Every structure is written in C-alpha cells, then in structure tokens.
Amino acid sequence: MFKNYIKIAWRNLTKHKQQTVINLLGLTIGTISCLSILLYIFSQLGYDEHHEDAASIYRVETIIERDGKESFDTAAASPPIAFALKEDFPEVQEATRVVLTDVFYSNLISAADSEDAYYEPRVYMADSTFFKIFTYKFIEGNKETALKEPNTLVLSSYLANKLFGNQKALGKAVLWGSGEDAQTLTVKGVFDESYAKSHLDPNYIVSMSTPGMGTFVQNFESFATNNFVYSYVKIAKNSSGQNLQDKLQDFIHERGAKDLSNAGMTNKQLLLKNVRDINLHSKGRKNQIHEVSNIKYLYFLLTLAIFIQLVACINFINLSTARAGKRAKEIGVRKVVGAGKNSLMRQFLGESLLLSLFSVLISIPVTILLLPLLNELTQASLGYQDVFNWKIITLLLGIGILTGLVAGIYPAIVLSSIKPIRALKNMTLLQSGSGTFRKALVVFQFIVSISLVAAVIIITQQFRFAQSKDLGFKKDNLLALRIGTDAASSKFESLKSAFLNIPGVLHVSSGNYAPSEVVLSDNGLYLPGGNRENNTIVKRNGVSDGYFETMNIPFVKGRDFTPADTIDQIIVNQATLRAFNIEEENALSSRLVQSFGDETSEMRIIGVVKDYHFASLKQKIAPLFLYKEESPNWLFLKTQSDNYEVLLAGLEKQWKATVQNVPFDYVFVDKEVEKLYNEEKRLGQISVVFTILAILISCLGLFGLVSYVAEQKRKEIGIRKVLGASINSVVQLLTKDFIKLVGIAFLIASPIAYYFMQDWLEDFTYRIEIKWWVFVLAGGFAVIITFLTVGFQSLKSAVANPVKSLRTE
Template structure:
C-alpha cells in the first residue's frame, strides 16, 4: 500500500509540473533560509561548554552606582576581588584573572633571534591558575606549570608557527616589547586555539608575575577602582551560584567600604555570570574581553526563519487547493471504488511529505554552495562540517516532515471531503465559502512582508544615521598610525617633521587612544573644597598639541595645548562642565582635583572643546579631560590627497628611515569608526536578504491564490467576455479583492512592526524617530508587488479564449 501511495504521488507530481515546480521552489527557498539561519544560530550557541566543570565557572561582573543610578556596567572587576572571594568563601574552589593588554599598550613580539617582530592582538596576562579553571588543549608544555613563573609565555599554535616556522616552540626565547621596556619571555606552552568555542580568545598568554602590568595587578589592593580585570571563580561541586551571590553585598561592604567612599561610589554590585552564558547574554555590558553575540538578534533570526517556512507552507496550501478541481474526477473514481476518507488524506499528505523531503534534500547542497555568501553576510566561519551536527540533522529532518505535514493537512482535508457524485458531475466543485481561510493566509503573508520591509527601512535608517551623525570631529581623510614602542614614541617630533614634508599631509598629532577604541583610562575628580565623596568619574585621554586641529574639533573656550604646558593643564569637554555644574564662561577660572592615596593635586582648565563622540553613539557622551602625553600610542594624520597609494608609500619610507624594526601599521579612521556599527550593519543586511526571500515566497503564494480565484470564476469570466467585457475590467475583477487584503494586512502589520522596532531602538542613546511614511512605504511596496504578481495571472485569464471555459466538459 505504501509503495502504491509513493508511486501515485510521484506520478501526480510529474503530471502537474508547473504546480510541482512552484511548490518545490517555495519549499526549497524556505528550507534553505531556515537551514542557513539555523547554522548561524547554532554556531553562536555552545560557547565555553567544553571547559571541564563549565557549569561551576563564573565571571565576576560589576555594576557601579552613583547618585542612585547604575552608571557603570562592566564585565570586569577590581584586581583583588577574585582571590579575595577564594579567601573568604569556602564554596570557591579556585580563582583566576585575565588582563587584556591590548587596550593599554601595543607590544611587539618576535623570536629573540629574529629581526622580524609583529603587533599581535589579543594579548592576555593571566594568573598561574588560568589552566586550572579553563580547559585548553596544550600541544607543547604542561598545563599545571605553564604560567607558574615570571616571564612565562604560552602561544597559540598559529602564532608559534608564525614565530618559529614549524620548529618546536617550547623553551624558545621571545622578545616582548621594545627598547628599554623589552622583556625576554620563555615559551612554556603552545595551545590549540581551535579547541572549543570560547569568549576567551587569546593569541598568546603572559604570566601575571611578569614585571609590568601583571605585577601591578598582583599588588593592587583597592576593591573599588581599576575595574579592568576579568575575574573568574570556580565553585566547588554541588555549590549553587545563588549561595555565593547572596553573600556578595556583605563581602564588598566588609572588604571595600572605605575604598568605595574614597572613590565616591554609592554602591558596587558584584554579579556572578556562568561562562556558558557570557557569549549570548552580555550584549550591552561594557568592556567585553571579546566580541559577544546578542540573544535578541538570534531570537529575531529564529522568528524570521519560522515565518519564512510558514509562508512557504501557506503557498503549498494555496496552490494545492487552487488546483483541487483538476483532481476532482480522480477523487470521485477512488471513492466510488471504495477508497475511504482516511486513505485519501494519507495519499495527499504523502504527496506533500514527498515534495517537502525532496526540497529538504536539495536544500543541503544549495546551502553548502551558499556558505561563502552566508559567512560574508554574518561574519561567521561556517563550513560544511556544521551540517554534520547531529542536532542540525535532527532539526532538518523534523523540519521536512513537519513542513510536509502542515502544508498537506489542509488540502488533504478539503480534497478528501469532496462528494463523489459532485466530483464526477463537474470539475468545479470547491465552494467559494472555503476561500475565507485562504484569504486569511494571504493576509498573514502580507503582514509578514510589510513588517519585514518596515524593519529593513528602520534598521537601514538607524545605520545611516550612525554613519552620517555629526560625531564632533571629521573622520574622513584621517589616518591613525600605531606608534607602539617607546623608541618610536621618543622620536615623535622627528616623525612628525618628516611626515609634514610629504605632499598631502596637512597636520600631524598624537594620542593614547584612537577613535573607536574603548577609553578605559579614567580618574575620579572633584571640585576644590570638596572631598572624595563628591568624586565624579571622568574619562582621560593623553594627546599632543595640534590634536584638535587634526580632528577638526572646535575649541569653544580657551586654547589648545602649547609646548610649555604640563599635565597640570587640562582641556575638558562640555559634558565635564555639565557634570560639575560649571558655567562655560567660568570654565577657565575653574580647577579640578585628583587624589592618589593621601596626596591630591589640582589641575587647571585651559580650554573647553565641543562634545565629540570618542566612543560609540550607542553611549551618551561621557565627561572627558585631555592632558599632554609624552608617550602616546597613536599618531594621527590629516590628509588631502586622492593618491593614497603614493602617500602611504611615502609615509612608510619616512617611518622606516626614522624608526627601526617597528612595523608600519596604519588604518583609516573612518573605517575604524564604521566598525563600531558592524552589528547594526549586519542586522540590516540579513534582514534585507531574508525579506527579499520572504517576498519571493509570498509572490508564489499570491500566484497560487489568484490561480484559485481564476479557476473559480472561469465561467463567469467567459460569460463577461462574450457579453463584451474588456480585458481591463476582467483584470480589475480578479485584483480588487487583493487590494482589500493588502489594506487589512497593512493595518495589522504597522502597529506590530512599530512596537518591535521601537523596542530595538531603545538600545541606542542617539536614535532616529520612526516616521509614519515608513509603514506607508512598506504597504505601498506590498501593493506594487501584489499588482505585479496578481496582474500577470489576471491578464493571462482575461485574454484566455472564453469558448474553452464555457463548453460542456
């Protein structure tokens, strides 16, 4: 019997080639879309699950409260907190800390006997307990002792290959840094960076006991400030995190009450977050050690996949019922010879399942071919091996069966209910009253399409707003050149003079942070006559003279720095004046006080600059003071040229002639700033691609419904044409109902899209206002698509020979 069902189903699919191709196309596009989204979403899950006892490993995160507000939310903590937790709580089995050195300085690294050195990102400084908490696959060395001693270094396998070209790296000497600050490190391990997905993504790890930043962290004992250390604790077996979490308020009060008071903090909240949750549930929290995902975006993509597949199912239903009359006699004959309703239902469901499973099979190679495009779109690194995931395979099979069943159940119910006498008497047997459900399905398709089009418009508007918003400085024609070493920094004036001689270079300056970099440096400042209880945290940036000229940042009061200025003279932004309630006209007679331990000293404001975005526009412009810096990390050039190749060549020649053995590492500021909005740009591109696919599938659904309507009104159209009706009036007859459907869908989709896009925009401090015309444009677009799709089929029916539709069958 089953074999007979398959054989008949296959024959029917071949017999109705046009319907089969349209159904297959819709289901395949839907399945490919779902599969692509599932591959990406599943790739974002499973982070840090490979660590032994991952469920017991927690990161200590920090919320600092001032004036009753949560005004600092970070994934890091103060240096002493991690090991203090181990000391105070018997529930804590082990602790470790990580410092991301990149954000403080750019160190060169190279094999000790080689002249080549490199700026390598993702430099971790970690405690000796790092490998006791986290699971890594060491290719060389021993996990237990790799970071025990000072000047110990553990390399990723790719960096080890780069430095030592296939030789064993264990025991080899590496030079870290340059000039007087250069240190010789010994390779004590090499790890496989491809082992497991993790929010920790080191390129190389230096032991915390190595002189420099590591020893500073080890010796720093303030529980309030310097919240830049990523701190982790591993709880003992059978200890629940809430048992420790509830003790943390008392812990921070006992350990750091005086430190909090000195720093002007009302409260400091410590939060334990399981490492398996960090990658997905940390969006919006500042100072992440590595780029994280956003669970809200993943839910959005899964919802999008669901609706696309549902739209494909709706197409199948519409097309199957539209062609039902073609199979009326077959159904009548089957029933006359004894076929029951149940067997007929399984026959039609079987055809649907066969088509769905076939669409599922051909979607796999199509998805593999589209993987490069998908990776470019999502910035992922998916391969065909991701398809071998058992969960993906199970979901794909379940998706094919579920799709086939959902798509086939309604047509099966309708077709199996046909009366045999009526079926054998006339081919047109479906009552028009059953069209309400079909119209509801098409309204649903329109709702999805209009909502997606509105979403694409709003996301694109916000992204363009971020790109075009006045950042307070001119990002175009700006180059940022990494100085990186003390030798290069000490030769800044020589480099500046050499660069200014090159045609196309307008001005040269320097600073500690490049635009788009996270400004971690800050100080607690207060007004003279105040005390540490009045402290406000102000971001700090070291610069040279000419910085504001290079970036075209307006000085609204006072002056720029001069060669004779010291660090006692500062320039502040307008946000700093607002924070301390200083009137702009009184700014130059104002001072701010900074304290270190028992000592404090005053800094005099010599200038005020207009607020500019030194961070992402997602964040409100924070108070900032700028001081003169003698050892900057970056060199900035303002340029005027169209021959950038020639300019860069000239800059590199002058650089190499002035600074030895330091790479010429440059970047365009506008491109770096744009990277701050990669997530929004990606979301817009993904939304656009899948919106186009959803609209394509919806067009197939419209084609199915208008085919059904034309089938229902075949004789009516014939009579109208015989009586002299024009082609235009016939087209109008078939299209007018769809205009009503678009209108209904527009009224439903507009508030839904507005609600969700308004929620999405809440993540941005500076954002667009959603305009009414966005939804009108989305509805108009749906109407145009409807006219194009329905008009084609309507015109085909209108020009058909009326004799064929009126003759007796």
C-alpha cells in the first residue's frame, strides 16, 4: 500500500510540473535557509562543554557599587579572590587565575636562536592549577607539571609550528619581550588549539610564577582593586553553585571590608557564572577575555528560520488548494470506487512529505556549495563535516517531516473533503469560508515580510549611524603603529622626527591606548577636601604632546602638554567635569586627588577637551583624564596620501633603520573602529540575505493565492469580459483584495517590528530614533511586490479568451 502511495504521489508531482517546481523551489529555499542558520547556531553552541566536570567550573565576576549605584562591572576579579575562596569554602576543590597580558602590554616572542620575532595576540599568564580545571589536548609535554615552574610556558600547535617548524618544541627556549626586559622561557608543552570550542583561546600560556606581571598578581593582597584577573573555581560535584553564590556577599565583606573602604566602594558583588554559559549568556558583562556571542541574536536567527520555513509551508498550502479544481475529478472517481477520506488524506500527506524530503535532499549539497559565502557572511569557519553532524542531520530530517506534515495537512483535509457528486458535476468545489484561512496565511506572509524589511532598514541605519557619527576625533587616514618594546619606546622622538620627514605624514604622537581599544586603566579620584570613600572612577590614558592635534580633538579650555609638563598635570574630558560638578570656567583652577594606600597626590587640570568616543557607542562616554606618558604603547600618525603602498613602504624602511628586531606592526584606526560593530554589521548582512529569501518565497505564495482566486472567478471574469469589461477593471478586481491584505498586515506588523527593534536598540547608549517612515517604506515595498506578483497573474487572466471559461457550462 505504501509503495502505491509513493507511485501515485510521484505521478501527480510529475504530471503538474509547474506547481511541483514552484513548491519544490519554495521548500528548498526555506530548507537551505533553515540549514544555514542552524549551522551557524550550532557553531556558537557547545562552548566549554568538553572540560571534565564542566558543570562544576565557575568564573568569578564582579560588580562594583559606589554611592549605592552600579558603577563598574567586569568578567574578572581582584587577584587574591580565587584562592581565598578555596581557603574559606571546603566545597571549592580547586582555583586558578588567568591574566590576558596583551591588554596591558604586547610582548614579542621568538625562538631563542632566531632573529624573527612576532606579536602574538591572546597571551595568557596562568597559575599551575590551570590544567587541573580546564581540559586541553596536549601534543607534547605533561599538562600536570607544565606551568609549575617560573619562566616556563606552553604553546599552541600553531605557534609551535611558527617558531620551530617541524621540530619538537618541548624543552626549547624562547625569548619573551625584548631588550633588557627580555626573559628566556622554556617550552614545557604544546596543546592542540583546535581540540574543542572554549572562551579560553590562548596562543600561548606563561607560568604565573614568572617574574613581572605574574609575581605582581601573586603578591597583590587587596580584595577591592585591580579587577583584571580572570578567576575560576571548581566545586565539588555534590555542591551547588547557587549555594556558594549565596555565601559570597559575606565573604567579600569579611575578607575585604577595609580594602573596599580604602577604595571608596560602597559595595562589591561577586557573581558566579558556569563556564558553559559564558559564550552565550554574558550580555552586559564588560572586559571579556575573548569575544562572546549574544543569545538574543541566536534567538533572532532561530525565529527567522522558523518564519522562513512557515512561509514556505504557506506557499504549499496556497498552491495545493488553488489547484484543487484540477484534481477534483480524480478525487471524485476515487471516492466513487470506494476510497475513504483517511486513505485520501494519507495520499496527499504522502505527496507533501515526498516533496519536503526531496527538498531536504537537495538542500544538503547546495548548502555545502554555499559554505564559503555563509562563512563570509557569518564570520564562522564552517566545513562540510559540520553539515554531516548527526545532530544537524537529525534536525534536518525532523524539519523535513514536520514541514511536510504542516504544509500538507490542510490541503489533505480540504481535498479529501470534496464531495464526489459535486466534483464530477464540476460544481463549486470548496466552501467560501475556507478563503478566510488562506487570506490569513497570506497576511501572515506580509507581516513577516514587512517586519523583516523594517528590521533591515533599522539595523542598517544604526550601523551607518555608528560609522558616520562624529566620534569627537578624526579616524580617517589615521595609522597606529605598535611600539611594543622599551627599546622602540625610548626612540619615540627619533621616530617622530624621521616620520615627519616622510611625504604624506602630517602629525605624529603616541599613547598607551589606541582608539577602539578597551581602556582598562582607571583611578578613583575625588576633589580636595573630600575623602577616598566617596571617590569617582575615572579612566586614564597616557599620551604625548601633540596627541590631540594628531587625533583632531578640540580643546574647550586650556592647553596641550609641553615638554616641561609632569605626570601631575592632566587634561580631562567634559564628562570628568560633569562627574565632579566642576564648571568649565573654573576647570583650570581645579585639582583632583588620588590615593594609593597611605600616599595621596594632587593632579592639576591644565586643559579640557571635548568629549570623544574612546569606547564603543554601546557605552556612554566615561570620565577620562590624560597624563603625559614617557613609555607609550602606540605611535599615531595622521597621514594624507594618494599612494599608501609607497607611504607604508617608506614608514617600514625608516622603522627598521631605527628599531632593530621589532616587527613593523600597524593598523588603520578607522578599520579597527569599524570592528567594534562587527556583530551589528554581521546581523544586518544576515538579515538582508534572509529577508530577500523570505520575500522571494512570499512572492510564490502570492502567486499561489492569486491563481486560486483566478480559478474561482474564471467564469465571472468571462461574463464581465463578454459584457464589455476592460482589462484594467479585471486586473483591479483581482488585485484590490490583496492590497487590503497588505494594509491589514501593515497595521499588525508595524507595532510588532517597532517593539522588537526598540528592544534591540536598547543595547546602544548612542542610537538612532525609529522614524515612522521606516514602516511606511516597508509597507510600500510590500505593495510594490504585491503589484508585481499579483499583477502578472491578473493580467494573464484578464487577457484570456472568455469563451474558454464559459463553454464548460
């Protein structure tokens, strides 16, 4: 019996080729969209699940309050907290700490016997307990002892190959840093960085007991300040993370009450986050050790996939019911010879399942061919092996079966309900009430299309707003060169003079943080006569004289630095004046106080600059002070050239003549600023692509419904034409109802789209206002699409010979 169903289904599909092609095209596009989105979503899932006892591993995060208000949050904590938790709570079995060193300084690394040195990102320092908590696949060495000794490190297989080629790296010496500060480290292990997905993604890890930053972390005792250490604890399997969380407030007050008071903190909260949740559930938590995803975006994409597939199902429903008349006699004859309603329903469901599963089969190779485009669109690294993941294949089959059932159930019910006598007499086959349901389905399609078009417009507007907004400095034609070493830093003045002699270089200056870099350095400041308990956190950046001219940051009051200025003379932004209620006219006579332990020092304001965005537009411009830095991390060049290839070659030649064994490492600031909005750019591009696909599928649905209406009204159209009706009047007859459907969909879609896009914009401190014309434009676009799609079929019906539609009576 099943074999017969398949045969009949196949014959019907091949008999009605146009309908089959349209249905198959719609379902295949929908399935490819679903598969592509699922592949990306799966690439963002499963982070840190490979660690042994991952459910028991937690990161300690921090929220600092001042004057009862949240003033600072971070994914890190103060240095002593992790091991203090192990001391105080028996359920904490192990603790470890990680410092991302290249946030503070960039060290060169090279093989000891090589002159080739490299700046490598994602450089960690970690305690010897790191590999007792986290699971890494070692290629060389023993993970149990790899970080126990000072001046040791482990390398990723990528870096080991870069430094030593095909030779064994274990036991080899590397130079870390340069000049007098260079340290010789011994390789104690090599790990496979491709083993599993983790928010911890180091290129190499240096032992925390290595002199320098590591010993600073190990010896630092304050439980309040220096919240830059990523701290992890592993608790007993029979313990609860929530129970430990409930004890942390008492812990921090018992251990750090004096430290909190000295730092001027009203309160400090410690939060635990399971490592498996870090990648997707860290929204709002700043200073992540690695770029994380946003679960809201994945929900958006999943919703988009569901809607696209529903739109494809609606097409099948509309096309199947629209062509019901062509199968009426078949149904009538089969019922007369004894076919029951259930057997007919199974037959029609079999056809839809066959078509749906066929679309699944087609979607797999097509998606594999489209993987390069998908990777470019999503910035993922998907391969064909991801497509053949058993979870993806299982989901895909489930989608195929569910799609077949959803798409086929309504046509199966409708077609199997046709009365055989009415079918054989060519009477009206379907009740008029069923048209309401079909119209509701098309309204749903319009709602999806209008909402997606509006969303794309708003996302694009916000991205362009971020790109074009006046950031308070000029990012165009601005180069940032990484200094990186003390030797290079000491030659800043020589480099500055040499660079200024190169045609195309207008200004040269330096600083500790490049624009777009997260400014982690800050101080708690207060006014003279105040006290440290009521201080205000102010970000800080060390710069050279000429910095503001290079960046084109205007002064509101005062002056730039001069060679004679000292570290106690500072320049502040307007946000700092507001934070301390200092009037601009009084700024240059004002001082700010900072305290470190028993030492207190005053800093005199010599200049006020206009607020500029030194962080993402997602964050409000924070108070900032700038001081004169003698050992900067970056060199900034304002340039103007028609041939940057020649300019960069000249800069590199001069760099290598002045600084030896330090790579010429540069970035264009405007490109780095753009990277701050990569997520929004990626979301916008994904939305555009899948919106186009959803609209394409919707057009097929419109074609299906107008075909049905034309089928129902073919005799009415014939009579009207015989009585003298024009082609225009017939086209209007068939299109006016669809314009009404667009209007209904517009009224429903506009508030829905506004609500969700307003919620999305809440993530941005500086954002666009949603304008009314966005929805009018989206609705107008839907009207145009309707006219193009419906008009074609309407015109075809209007020019048809009325004799052919009337002679069947």
